[in-house]
Amino acid sequence: MDRHRLLVRYCVDIRLNSLLNAHLTVWLARVSCSGNQAKARQNIRVSDVTAPLLNGTAINGTFECDNVPAATTFTASDDCTENVQVTFNETRHNSAVCPFQYVLERTYMAYDDWYGDFAVAR
DSSP: OOOEEEEEEEEEEEEEEEEEEEEEEEEEEEETTTEEEEEEEEEEEEOOOOOOOEEEOOOOOOOTOOOOOOOOOOOOOOOSOOSEEEEEEEEEEEEESOOOOOOEEEEEEEETTTTTTTEEEE
């Protein structure tokens, strides 16, 4: 009966690039009796190509006097980021012709943790 045992162990896991979420893992296999061994490298790159999804409905329209509806509350979801934060900005653009007319621009943005994927609603 062959009593040689193959030992496989995990040696090191290095995060190569936090922006790309790239990892290098080194494995070592060794026969216990003879000491023969082999190394293997495993490169893993995880990527996120889908921007977060904004959930909500903005109200568009023309409103009289101060009957402008309150800003909508948006939430966001993402495949790779658990708690996506939504930022909100409101800008008032006054009319150059009529002092009582203006446009409210409401912008909702959601960024995921993968450095740059974002969603916008206006």
